[in-house]
Amino acid sequence: MLLFERYWPGMGWLQVLLMALYSAFLAGRFAVPADAVNWRPRIWRLFSLVFFAQFFLGLAGFEKLLMTGKLHLPVPAFIIAGPLYRGSDFFMPILFTVTALLVGPAWCSYLCYVGVWDDWFSRSRSEPIQLPAYAPTIRIILLLFVIVMALILRYLKVGWFVALSAGALFGLFGVAIMAALSRRNGVMIHCTCYCPMGLIGNWLGRLSLFRIKIGDSCTECNLCRTSCRYNALSPSDIKLRRPGSTCTLCGDCIAACHSGQIGYRLPFLFTQSARAAFLVLIISLHAIFLAVARI
16 A cells, blocks of 8 residues: 555555654644644645645556556545445545544545645635535535435446546536635635535544634634634634534634634643644644555
């Protein structure tokens, strides 16, 4: 599975060493929340760049770059739709679930190969607007739509080309949403209102022990709200002292809070220790995902 091992048998240990050094470097960069805000998009973009470089090289015939040797459409919705349509190959849903159990919905803010585009477009506006309260529920409808369509296509025994084309159209429409709506509103509308896996990630994330909490001494200055691209810190959420259902544990709000009232929570640990534990896990996962063959 390691790329070095595939091309140079016996050299996997060197890649493990290099990724360990890379992880240690990132741990130092993420130690201060204000620095982490800048580094998270950088390593996220790096992962997406490497992911799609492998994808296009795989299209060009370099099959060793592919995890299974079989090409899959890199649209997040296919994580759930693909196995339902095929009735097999549940590797990606299992990987997604295990990741969510470890780090909650942070897949969506650190490890998603498409979500980083939404983040990039949303940063075209300096301050995000507040979306209507009903906006996140749109994903429920779209999740049901994706599941039902995948099962219908399987039941009707529709060929792979039609199914692949439908998935491609769904993915391209998502990119259009990023370019038009996320860019205009400063909010990651694709991730919070359109992507079915974002909703599943938020649901599964409730099984994780990691949480973002707001302290009782919060002054309700709303600076954290202006830093949140996931529409998870409305004034009502802040009053309730917890982020909304679309929170992905990205941690940007921690740096924005001048009174130090926002932080990670993990049972039996203080805030700083909980953040350190989260960073160890998410940086390790980032390095592992970066090191292996994908798709």
